[in-house]
Amino acid sequence: MxxxxxxxxxxxxxxxxxxxxxxxxxILYKEDTGNWYLDNRLNLGLDLQGGSYLLLEVQTDVLIxxxxxxxxxxxxxISRENRIKINNIELLDDExxxxxxxxxxxxxxxxxxxxxxxxxxxxxxxxxxxxxVDVLYKKNIQDSAIKQSLEIVRKRIDESGTKExxxxxxxxxxxxxxxxxxxxxERIKNLLGKTAKLNFHMVDDDDSxxxxxxxAPFGKMIIADINNEEIKYLLEKKSKVGGENLIDAYASxxxxxxxxxxxxxxTTGAQxxxxxxxxxxxxxxxVVLDGVVITAPVINxxxxxxxxxxxxxxxSQEATDLAVLLRAGALPAPLQIVEERSVGPGLGADSxxxxxxxxxxxxxxxxxxxxxxxxxxxxxxxISLIANLFIIVALLGTIGATLTLPxxxxxxxxxxxxxxxxxxxFERIKEENLKNKKVYETVKKGFDRALSTILDAxxxxxxxxxxxxxxxxxxxxxxxxxxxxxxxxxMFTALMLTNLLVHFYLSFTSKKxxxx
Amino acid sequence: xxxxxxxxxxxxDYKFLNFRKHFYIASAIAIALSxxxxxxxxxxxxxxxxxxxxxxxxxxxxxxxxxxxxxAPNFNxxxxxxxGDENTVIIRxxxxxxxxxxxxxxKVKVLIDDKVTEFRRSExxxxxxxxxxxxxxxxxxSFALFAILIYIWLRFEWQFGFGAVVALTHDVLxxxxxxxxxxxxxxxxxxxxxxxxxxxxxxxxVVIFDRVRENLRKYKKxxxxxxxxxSINNTLSxxxxxxITTLLALISLYIFGGEVIKPFALTMIIGVLIGTxxxxxxxxxxxxxxKFRPQEEDEVN
Numbered sequence: 001m002x003x004x005x006x007x008x009x010x011x012x013x014x015x016x017x018x019x020x021x022x023x024x025x026x027i028l029y030k031e032d033t034g035n036w037y038l039d040n041r042l043n044l045g046l047d048l049q050g051g052s053y054l055l056l057e058v059q060t061d062v063l064i065x066x067x068x069x070x071x072x073x074x075x076x077x078i079s080r081e082n083r084i085k086i087n088n089i090e091l092l093d094d095e096x097x098x099x100x101x102x103x104x105x106x107x108x109x110x111x112x113x114x115x116x117x118x119x120x121x122x123x124x125x126x127x128x129x130x131x132x133v134d135v136l137y138k139k140n141i142q143d144s145a146i147k148q149s150l151e152i153v154r155k156r157i158d159e160s161g162t163k164e165x166x167x168x169x170x171x172x173x174x175x176x177x178x179x180x181x182x183x184x185x186e187r188i189k190n191l192l193g194k195t196a197k198l199n200f201h202m203v204d205d206d207d208s209x210x211x212x213x214x215x216a217p218f219g220k221m222i223i224a225d226i227n228n229e230e231i232k233y234l235l236e237k238k239s240k241v242g243g244e245n246l247i248d249a250y251a252s253x254x255x256x257x258x259x260x261x262x263x264x265x266x267t268t269g270a271q272x273x274x275x276x277x278x279x280x281x282x283x284x285x286x287v288v289l290d291g292v293v294i295t296a297p298v299i300n301x302x303x304x305x306x307x308x309x310x311x312x313x314x315x316s317q318e319a320t321d322l323a324v325l326l327r328a329g330a331l332p333a334p335l336q337i338v339e340e341r342s343v344g345p346g347l348g349a350d351s352x353x354x355x356x357x358x359x360x361x362x363x364x365x366x367x368x369x370x371x372x373x374x375x376x377x378x379x380x381x382x383i384s385l386i387a388n389l390f391i392i393v394a395l396l397g398t399i400g401a402t403l404t405l406p407x408x409x410x411x412x413x414x415x416x417x418x419x420x421x422x423x424x425x426f427e428r429i430k431e432e433n434l435k436n437k438k439v440y441e442t443v444k445k446g447f448d449r450a451l452s453t454i455l456d457a458x459x460x461x462x463x464x465x466x467x468x469x470x471x472x473x474x475x476x477x478x479x480x481x482x483x484x485x486x487x488x489x490x491m492f493t494a495l496m497l498t499n500l501l502v503h504f505y506l507s508f509t510s511k512k513x514x515x516x
Numbered sequence: 517x518x519x520x521x522x523x524x525x526x527x528x529d530y531k532f533l534n535f536r537k538h539f540y541i542a543s544a545i546a547i548a549l550s551x552x553x554x555x556x557x558x559x560x561x562x563x564x565x566x567x568x569x570x571x572x573x574x575x576x577x578x579x580x581x582x583x584x585x586x587x588a589p590n591f592n593x594x595x596x597x598x599x600g601d602e603n604t605v606i607i608r609x610x611x612x613x614x615x616x617x618x619x620x621x622x623k624v625k626v627l628i629d630d631k632v633t634e635f636r637r638s639e640x641x642x643x644x645x646x647x648x649x650x651x652x653x654x655x656x657x658s659f660a661l662f663a664i665l666i667y668i669w670l671r672f673e674w675q676f677g678f679g680a681v682v683a684l685t686h687d688v689l690x691x692x693x694x695x696x697x698x699x700x701x702x703x704x705x706x707x708x709x710x711x712x713x714x715x716x717x718x719x720x721x722v723v724i725f726d727r728v729r730e731n732l733r734k735y736k737k738x739x740x741x742x743x744x745x746x747s748i749n750n751t752l753s754x755x756x757x758x759x760i761t762t763l764l765a766l767i768s769l770y771i772f773g774g775e776v777i778k779p780f781a782l783t784m785i786i787g788v789l790i791g792t793x794x795x796x797x798x799x800x801x802x803x804x805x806x807k808f809r810p811q812e813e814d815e816v817n
Binding site: 047055057185186189336337338339340341342343344346347350351354355357358359361362363365366369370373405406408409412413415416417419420423424427430431434452453456457458459460461463464465467468470471472473476479480483 | 622716
């Protein structure tokens with residue numbers, strides 16, 4: 001040991017102690033403590049602690065279609081003002097085609113239309129007008145829809161009582177949610193699946209003929225009841241007041257009707273609501289949520305205070321959720337769940353337990369095998385292997401990485417592959433042993449010769465695992481992180497720790513020959 | 517102490533390359549069969565790549581048949597399967613329509629709620645997402661092969677890169693063929709397994725190539741075939757050792773790691789076996805195709 005550089009011993013012990021010290025929080029503590037040291041621990045992925053991963057797509061095509069419908073409505077109004085008749089309007093995928101009766105005055109129609117929509121393309125060809133929008137226009141619509149949706153999704157999730165949710169934009173029109181510990185993903189999905197557009201419409205109870213024919217006259221619409229599709233209402237198309245004017249909503253209880261949602265309007269809403277109710281005493285108004293009627297009570301007297309109550313066969317949970325939706329506001333466009341992965345707490349706990357057993361047994365098998373093959377050197381390799389595991393766990397903990405089930409697989413695989421660097425060194429020493437007589441020289445040559453091979457071999461593995469990180473999603477990233485850290489840690493333990501231990505061993509036993 | 521270190525003697529001298537034609541033929545047949553089975557039978561795509569719904573439940577006493585009787589009339593395509601033990605059942609549902617599928621989970625839960633003690637997990641992948649995942653997986657594997665080729669080319673001569681990629685492609689195709697043959701589910705984690713196999717196999721190959729390079733410098737007069745044989749034998753003990761330790765860890769993962777990880781572990785086990793074989797019997801013999809000997813040319817000049 002006399003010639004062994006002191007700084008090397010120092011570095012090895014420093015890194016090892018850091019490895020052990022920073023592995024402790026991950027091994028021993030499960031809860032958040034607020035202590036900077038103890039918080040250096042592994043986070044468990046959703047697949048291990050249970051929870052839901054959801055990928056939502058904002059249906060922006062609906063918005064673009066709506067925009068085109070707005071165009072066509074505006075054109076109708078303008079041409080009526082100009083007394084030009086429209087033969088037909090055709091809404092194609094990406095354009096609106098309007099065939100006017102004449103080609104007179106179309107320039108005027110065009111300029112008044114463009115005053116309203118500046119960046120829209122309006123092309124005239126004789127009596128046919130074509131309206132198109134460019135990519136940027138669409139992108140603006142999409143972007144603002146996604147920003148709004150993110151905001152509203154965040155509000156809804158926060159109000160639902162989920163702890164530590166991760167909500168972020170993903171790609172052009174998606175929102176990614178990670179909800180740890182969620183026990184009832186169906187409820188969350190229902191909360192997110194609703195646009196929550198709330199409107200109050202007057203009910204037309206006089207015109208029973210239209211209703212029986214299921215044919216709404218101009219300015220009216222027919223809408224079904226939420227509980228029974230057979231029950232239809234004939235409503236005024238134009239709503240009296242909508243959810244955008246709500247400032248508060250909360251679950252409440254009505255003596256006669258059971259669970260209910262109480263709400264309060266802002267000043268504008270209160271005025272509109274007051275006006276509508278005072279003008280229509282004795283008639284019914286319908287509360288319409290996302291295209292179905294929730295309830296349609298008779299107006300007994302004018303409601304001027306700006307607050308009211310919605311009843312309608314709710315369960316307690318339904319009333320709470322409706323209140324959450326109304327408070328958070330309506331989504332600009334429907335959300336579609338395009339991917340869901342929910343894991344219950346039972347499976348997560350089972351996976352952790354199985355992962356532990358697999359790691360421990362894998363480790364014992366590898367250790368026994370190494371001792372059978374390499375004897376004392378096998379023991380050295382095993383010490384390196386255990387140090388290696390501590391370092392991996394410490395690294396994962398300090399960078400705040402998330403441990404997933406594939407991540408555990410990565411660790412188990414690392415156990416198998418981490419001894420590789422040791423094996424490479426020992427095999428080299430074995431070869432050198434045939435030629436040399438001096439033990440220290442043999443060991444030195446063994447390590448030197450193995451170095452370039454170890455580097456080459458491990459860098460290729462790192463390349464593969466880096467690409468897994470770039471292209472992989474969620475849990476797979478966890479796998480690539482543990483594998484990469486494992487490879488890096490194994491290079492350190494083999495080249496530094498094993499080296500040191502071999503020298504220790506040789507100097508303490510004062511061996512004159514190597515028995516490998 | 518009892519020692520096993522004579523499994524591979526340190527001075528082993530197996531003439532692997534002398535039988536290379538046999539291995540070429542064996543591998544060619546294996547690859548051809550793999551391609552045929554991949555083409556006609558295809559991979560058993562999981563919902564990651566096919567889209568659909570998967571629900572894992574624990575039952576108390578209800579048999580799989582009972583659950584099937586309840587679910588079958590309500591859905592077009594439903595398949596049930598025991599998962600690990602008889603009280604755990606996986607329900608797979610196929611749907612063309614996105615929106616419908618997400619409601620499906622809820623519907624299933626309502627239908628079988630009283631027969632089930634725990635809903636362990638539910639997964640749903642929509643058709644747009646599944647095709648994206650497939651494309652990304654394909655990209656990952658191709659880029660990995662390409663990046664490894666570049667690395668080997670930089671560190672060695674290009675002929676080595678060629679040999680390595682031939683061996684890698686062999687490993688990937690062969691592994692996929694075996695997956696198809698045994699109907700092992702192909703999912704996102706399988707892609708991870710295939711990439712890890714690529715990493716592992718190249719690791720093996722690089723170790724042998726490294727020795728070939730060293731020996732090319734050392735023994736300038738030796739016949740190439742003898743030199744390659746010698747290089748393989750030099751590293752044989754290490755190749756076998758590392759494969760065994762890796763396999764020990766993987767077998768432990770397969771047996772004790774839980775049902776979810778089983779296909780991953782199995783794929784890895786198959787891949788490690790194939791990767792070890794190809795490093796010795798495919799990667800090195802490919803080098804014989806090129807009659808290269810850089811140093812020799814220098815001497816002539």
